[in-house]
Every structure is written in structure tokens, then in C-alpha cells.
Amino acid sequence: MLGVPTEYFLVLSGILFTIGVIGVLIKRNPIVIFMCIELMLNAVNLTFIALGRHFVHVNGQMYVIFVMAVAAAEVAIGLGIIVALFRSKETINIDEVNLMKY
Amino acid sequence: MPADQSSDFSYLAVVVFTFVGIAFIAFNLLLARLLSPSAPTPEKLTTYECGVQPIGDAWRQFNPRYYLFALLFVVFDVEAVFLYPWAVAFRQVGAFAVAEMLIFVGLLIAGLIFAWRREALQWE
Amino acid sequence: MNTLPVQIAFYSLAALTLISAAYVVRARSIIHAGFWLLPCFVGVAGLFATLQAHFFFVAQLLIYAGAILVLILFALMLTRDAMSLHVPLKSHLGIWAGLISAGLGISASLVLARQSWSVTTAHPAGPARQAEALGEALIGLYAVPFEVASLLLLSALIGAVVLAKVERAPAPEPPPLADTLPEPEETRKEPVGVE
Numbered sequence: 001m002l003g004v005p006t007e008y009f010l011v012l013s014g015i016l017f018t019i020g021v022i023g024v025l026i027k028r029n030p031i032v033i034f035m036c037i038e039l040m041l042n043a044v045n046l047t048f049i050a051l052g053r054h055f056v057h058v059n060g061q062m063y064v065i066f067v068m069a070v071a072a073a074e075v076a077i078g079l080g081i082i083v084a085l086f087r088s089k090e091t092i093n094i095d096e097v098n099l100m101k102y
Numbered sequence: 103m104p105a106d107q108s109s110d111f112s113y114l115a116v117v118v119f120t121f122v123g124i125a126f127i128a129f130n131l132l133l134a135r136l137l138s139p140s141a142p143t144p145e146k147l148t149t150y151e152c153g154v155q156p157i158g159d160a161w162r163q164f165n166p167r168y169y170l171f172a173l174l175f176v177v178f179d180v181e182a183v184f185l186y187p188w189a190v191a192f193r194q195v196g197a198f199a200v201a202e203m204l205i206f207v208g209l210l211i212a213g214l215i216f217a218w219r220r221e222a223l224q225w226e
Numbered sequence: 227m228n229t230l231p232v233q234i235a236f237y238s239l240a241a242l243t244l245i246s247a248a249y250v251v252r253a254r255s256i257i258h259a260g261f262w263l264l265p266c267f268v269g270v271a272g273l274f275a276t277l278q279a280h281f282f283f284v285a286q287l288l289i290y291a292g293a294i295l296v297l298i299l300f301a302l303m304l305t306r307d308a309m310s311l312h313v314p315l316k317s318h319l320g321i322w323a324g325l326i327s328a329g330l331g332i333s334a335s336l337v338l339a340r341q342s343w344s345v346t347t348a349h350p351a352g353p354a355r356q357a358e359a360l361g362e363a364l365i366g367l368y369a370v371p372f373e374v375a376s377l378l379l380l381s382a383l384i385g386a387v388v389l390a391k392v393e394r395a396p397a398p399e400p401p402p403l404a405d406t407l408p409e410p411e412e413t414r415k416e417p418v419g420v421e
Contacts, residue, residue, distance in 0.1 A: 003232025004276065010338040012240050012273070016247055018331025023251040025323030031301050032250075032259050038294060039247050039263075042270045045286075049279045058363045061356075064282055065183070065364070068289050069375045072180045073382035075294050076173045079301040080389035083169060086305040113275050117235075172300045173386040176293040177379050183285045184364070184375065190354065191361025199365045206376040213383035222387045 009050035017043035030082050034075065041071050170222055174214075181210055235276050243269030260299050267291040280353040281360060 016039060023036030045064045052060020148155070184206065192199040217223055246265040253259040271286035351359065364372050 003229045004236040007339050007341070008236065008240075009273070009277065011335040012244070014331055014335035014338060015244060016270075018327055018334075019244070019247045019251055021327040021331065022324045025327060027251070029256050031298060031305065032256055034301075035250055035259055035263055035298060038290070038298075039250065039266065042267065042290065045282075046270060046273055049274055049277050049282060053277050053279070058359045061279060061282065061360055062363055062368055065187075065285070065360070066371060066375060068183065068285060069180050069378060072176050072289060072294060073378050075297055076176050076382045076386045077389070079169075079297055080173065080386045083301055083304050084389045113235075116275070169297075169300045169304055170387070172293075172297045174383070176289075176297050177383045177386075179288055179293040180379060181376075183288060184372070187281065187357050187361035187364050189361070190357040191359075191365060194358075194362060195365050202365055202369060202372065205373055209373075209376045209380045210383070213380045213387075216384055217387045220387055 006050050006054040010047060013043040013046040013050070016040075016046065031079070034078055034082075038071065038075070041067060167225060174217065174223075177210070177213070181207070232276055235272065239269045239272040239276065242266075243273065256302055257299075260295070260302050263295055263298065264291060267295065279356070281357050 020036045020038075020040035020043060023039065024033050027033050027036065045067055048060045048063045048067070050060075052058070052064075185203070188199065188203055192203070243266055246262045246269065249262040250259045250266060253262055267286065267290040271283050271291065274286055275283040
């Protein structure tokens with residue numbers, strides 16, 4: 001018998017994901033939005049690991065490795081875009097940046 | 103029972119280490135506060151007791167070069183995480199695993215060479 | 227396995243994670259939000275440890291708490307002047323968005339909790355065996371995604387180098403002197419008008 005049942009982890013990651021969603025919706029600074037996306041990705045990773053333990057299968061853990069790789073690439077490119085945007089427009093307010101091309 | 107056979111790896115050492123670390127810092131800060139005399143005067147509260155008055159904010163826009171190095175660090179950190187399970191398992195799989203990892207690392211080395219050729223690694 | 231220590235660890239780590247995640251969202255200053263991310267990532271790493279996913283305990287600390295957090299803090303410092311204090315950090319539709327997503331999250335959690343998850347009795351493998359199984363899957367079944375991940379990292383690397391490349395700053399122009407300034411339009415046109 002393992003210490004904590006699986007559904008506890010699932011509910012926990014559901015709450016964590018919701019906190020991330022709220023942050024993405026209400027924040028204006030794209031870097032803070034990035035942080036909230038990281039929260040959501042962490043919640044999903046937690047779900048994968050919990051279900052991987054539940055079904056005693058390596059697939060759950062496999063997905064987490066790839067999610068981490070994608071998250072790292074996403075952060076590298078996303079924050080690079082934000083920094084480049086800041087250097088060219090002097091603002092990163094998400095409401096003022098409304099052009100795909102500058 | 104050897105460590106890799108047991109189903110429950112004990113995190114007791116990690117927990118103890120964490121709490122000892124927190125307690126050490128808390129204890130020393132508390133001790134410093136209790137033992138040190140405190141007699142603040144306006145001069146003592148300035149940033150530098152002698153020397154020029156600091157102007158403006160301590161937050162400066164800093165060189166974007168640092169950011170590029172952090173980006174490279176992130177990419178190679180992820181690569182290290184991929185390398186670790188491979189290093190544990192490659193003995194069972196053999197030559198195929200080595201070839202795979204050579205492709206994996208080779209692609210990233212190509213990226214590193216690209217960064218090098220673009221002079222992204224140079225500190226001006 | 228002793229159940230009680232694991233439960234204590236779970237509840238305290240869950241509290242750490244959720245409270246710091248809430249502070250990430252509600253922190254006034256963006257730099258505080260960045261720093262609140264650290265206990266959140268560490269808490270998730272601890273939760274991985276309570277799930278006996280030893281490798282991911284380390285990977286979470288390495289990638290999230292180590293690399294990604296550093297990158298986010300660097301980006302905050304680089305764009306710091308952009309969000310001046312008089313710009314509100316939140317958008318005005320925030321309350322509604324928050325309510326809707328909170329409702330969605332709570333209902334999803336309820337559905338998940340109501341599902342009867344049959345209790346597993348199987349013990350997860352030890353750390354070395356887990357990492358071995360992971361490596362075997364990575365080389366065997368997941369060989370193609372593994373190489374694609376490398377390609378993804380390569381493109382991220384190239385994109386980052388192209389984006390973050392500092393253009394060589396042009397030589398600073400000498401301050402314009404009064405006599406070298408171009409004459410205003412009207413004064414140059416005036417003689418034409420007189421003739």
C-alpha cells in the first residue's frame with residue numbers, strides 16, 4: 001500500500017493547473033504569463049507521474065521527459081522573443097503589442 | 103538489501119539535510135540579531151557610510167550577453183537530463199544506443215558550432 | 227513503507243506548492259512572482275519524490291528550479307523598465323476569467339476525485355531500475371521522439387542565438403551643433419517667394 005492515493009495527486013495538480021490558468025488570463029506581463037504556463041506544465045507533469053505510478057508503466061515518466069524538453073525550448077524561444085520585442089519596441093505590455101510584424 | 107533493489111528509496115537524508123540547512127541559517131541570523139548591538143543613526147543607515155551618495159536605482163539594465171549564456175545553459179541542461187537514463191541503460195542495448203546518442207549529441211554540437219560561428223559566444 | 231511520514235510529506239509539499247503558486251499569480255511585483263516560482267518548483271520536485279519518481283525529483287530541480295527559473299529571472303531583469311509602475315499588472319476582465327477558470331478547475335478536480343481509482347498494490351522499482359527502464363524506453367520505443375527532441379533543442383538553440391544576438395551598436399553620432407543643423411523649410415523657401 002502506497003502512502004497517498006492517486007486521486008489526491010490528481011486533485012492537487014488540477015488546482016495547480018487552475019492557478020496557472022487564472023494567471024495566464026489575468027496577467028499582462030508576458031513573462032508572468034510564461035511563469036503561469038510553467039505552473040500549468042508542472043501540474044501536467046505531476047499528473048503524468050502520478051498516473052505512471054498508478055498503472056506501473058514507464059510511459060507516464062517518458063512523457064514528462066519530453067514535456068520538460070519542450071518546456072525548456074519554449075522558454076528559450078519565448079523569452080528570447082520577448083527580450084527582442086522589448087529591445088525594438090521598448091514595451092512588452094501584452095495589450096500594446098498587437099502586431100505580428102514590426 | 104542493496105539500494106537499487108529496494109522499492110522505497112529513503113528520502114530521510116534529504117529531509118534531514120534540508121531542515122538542518124534551514125535551521126542553521128535561521129539560528130545564525132537569530133543569533134546575530136540577539137547578540138549584535140543596534141544603534142542606528144542616519145549616517146549608519148546610508149548605503150555607503152563613506153563615499154559618494156548612490157544615484158538612482160540599484161536595478162540596472164544589464165548586458166544581454168548574460169541572457170544568451172543562460173539560454174545555452176538551459177539547452178545543455180536538458181541534454182544532460184536526456185543523457186542520464188541513456189547512460190544507465192546503454193549497456194543492455196549496445197551499438198544502436200551509441201549511434202542514437204551520437205546523432206542526438208551531434209545535432210546539439212552542430213547548434214553549438216552555429217552559435218560559435220555567429221560569434222554568439224564572444225564577449226565583447 | 228511507513229504511511230504516516232509520506233502523508234505528512236505530501237500535505238506539507240502540497241501546501242508549499244499551492245501557496246507559492248498562488249503568490250506567483252497575486253504578487254504585485256514581477257520580480258516577486260519570479261522568486262515565488264522557486265518554492266513552487268521545489269514543492270513539485272518533492273511531490274515527485276513522494277511518488278517514488280527519483281529521477282524526476284532530480285530532473286525537476288535541474289531543469290525547472292535550475293535552468294528555467296534562471297532564464298525567467300534574467301528576462302525579468304532585461305525587460306525591467308518595460309513594466310513601469312503605473313501600468314496595471316492585471317487586465318480588467320480578470321475577475322471573470324478567474325471565476326470561469328476556477329469553476330472549470332474545481333469541477334475537473336471533483337470529477338477526478340469521484341472516479342474510483344482502484345488501489346495499486348504494486349511497488350515502484352528502485353531508483354537504478356527505474357532509470358534503467360527509462361533509458362531502455364528512450365532508446366527503444368521512443369527512439370524517434372528522442373531524436374526529434376534533439377532537433378527541437380537544436381532549433382531552440384539556433385532561434386535563441388538569432389533572437390538574442392546583440393547587433394553591433396552604431397558609432398554614437400556627434401552631438402549636432404547649431405550651425406550644422408539643416409535650415410528649416412520656411413527659411414529656405416523664403417528667397418524663392420521674394421523673387
